[in-house]
Amino acid sequence: MDPDPKKSKFLPSNLLNSNGSSHPQSLFPDEVLEKVLSLIDSHKDRNSVSLVCKDWYNAERWTRSNLFIGNCYSVSPEIVARRFPKIKSVRLKGKPRFSDFDMLPRDWGANVHSWLVMFAKAYPFLEELRLKRMTVSDQSMELLAKSFPHFRALSLSSCDGFTDDGLKAITTHCGNLTELDIRDSVTVDVGGGWLSCFPEDFSSLEILNFSSLNSEVSFEALEKLVSRCRSLRVLKVNESITLDQLQRLLVHAPLLTELGTGSFLQELTPRQYEDIESAFGNSKNLQVLSGLWDATSFYLPVLYGACSGLTFLNLSDAVLQSGELAKLLAHCPNLRRLWVIDTVEDKGLEAVGSSCPLLEELRVFPVDPYDLDHRHGVSEMGFLAVSRGCRKLRYVLYFCRRMTNAAVVTIVQNCPDFTHFRLCIMNPRQPDYLTNETMDEAFGAVAKTCTKLRRLSVSGLLTDTTFEYIGKYAKNLETLSVAFAGSSDRGMQCVLEGCPKLRKLEIRDCPFGNAALLSGLKKYEMMRSLWMSSCNLTMKGCRLLAREMPRLNVEVIKDKGSDEIQADKVYVYRSVAGPRQDAPPVVLTL
């Protein structure tokens, strides 16, 4: 960037004049600076750039085209519109993560509408909108569909609030749409008619994902759509699409790189079986595969021809046994990411260890989270087997019913590069089942050994010792999830004091009280948010926090039947927009 590296360290003082405009003698004329900055994509880098000086702040704000807001309430639409005049793509996140587990009231907030109203005025050239955990009404979708002639991409992850009508507005009016992805959004009230509303000549779609849709779509309309859209590379249908329908879709779209199938169980004639087998055989570009509802060993083999290039296999909707998984994995030597259901058991995970040497990410979901029967699912043995065979493992989400300290210690020795370690021993406060000790040493080993650790979820029987370890060793930790753990305020204090990069802390059912909450007074402004539910917080403590830290929003939700003193659910987040105006009555803003 700068030909003279020494000069770039210290900007001459004549650049920093009071009106913020660039001096004719400045090293970087605006045009050059802007040209250079426009090449920077990372919003973290851009945020740093904007802090250098007023010139750089201005050059940066004029060249930022991608907007990322991790907490929609941390800033207001007006502030954003004033600062960034030329935004083309927006990523917005709303509700705290625990809303995924039904811990927030339905009308809690994070409605995108006020943002869209601002975007319609300030960013008429908006092209992309990606939302996570936000409420999107049909009215909002109509506004979106009609306000942005260049709109191309809509992605809704874990969102709710819309029906068929909203999606119809999108498919009818967005003539340049390249991406429509409703992923895992709530679709209880959403029909399938929207798919039939794409105009006859519409052909620009590249990404279509309606895998979580509960309703049927018109297969005729879908088939026509897929055959028209020659650039389609991602297609994820829902369970209503049958195998022989899938075969016809595949024939129209041989260039797919990501496929989500529909139901994988259907009576097929031998001819149909052959047809679908060869359709998969011709899908040479597949890297990602998901769906596979009701898949069994009889039908899985039709996939084999497409598996050699697979890097991500998502079997989280396929209830498979160990043998079925093993046979399938034998055809997938290039897997980097694998999601499975725990019906594959430890034996299935042994097959993972032996078949997938390049594996970097493993997620094991419980088929029945409420089954307290200790005989089913996966255990420490399966995890150990994977760690022995998959040394590059860096992301794990593991739901199990028993675990030992020794196993975890060995696992992280085998795989020290973990960046995300999310272990959920499903029975709260369960100790090491062999030694009956706490699981402190397990997570101590994780914190000590995995120096790159950015995200950690702990479980099992844990005392403050675990948190001492985390505070002492987990220096790169950004996200921590804690449930049914700890012995006193000290636990939470250790984490708040010891983890410099902590951004998100979510805690439930732990014995942390006001002292712990208040020990993080200065810290919370450097974090995105704090969630504490069913802990020992009181209204008094929360009010104190709110009073001391005016730039934090402190919101309390009281459970039914709780007394005046308890603060049952507390959500604390930094904000330059002040307290929010749209909180429902049950949310108290202090």
Add this chain to the structure above:
Amino acid sequence: MEGVVSHASDLNLEATELRLGLPGTDEREEFVSVAKNNKRASPESANDSGPEGGKSIDHENAPAAKAQIVGWPPVRSYRKNNLEAKKTETESGMYVKVSMDGAPYLRKIDLSVYNGYAELLKALESMFKLTIGDYSEREGYKGSEYAPAYEDKDGDLMLLGDVPWDMFMSSCKRLRIMKGSDAGGLGSGV
């Protein structure tokens, strides 16, 4: 807490003790009421270390049935609903899907109501309006164009009748009535 500050109490070992006894009679209920009742007993007290305190209260307040904790385990609702539905299908009674070659839709039967292969075959014959023929170890099902098969736990397609009934009950995942020509390889000494 009851004034005991020892490590053992902190660990709340009683809650995690393995016991013999019917499900629902143990102390799992404490986790549901724990959030509401005992923790708030002395909220400002420095000695209060949370869920262990006031556990004795819980027994009176705890609901009789095994109760679920809201939001735990942390599994997404949409995922829960899909999978739970499938699981309960196979666990209350022993329902398995039955398909017949050439038929467009599947049926479901509850294996647990039958006492043996004879009864099961009779039921299949009546459900699909066909005759299945007689089983022989050497030649499989002779005297009919249909052969009943099933998918076992390992995912293999097996001929109905080869293994003892109990073994079949515990390993059968799905039934399939095959047309004779396709069933040639099964049960003919291969």
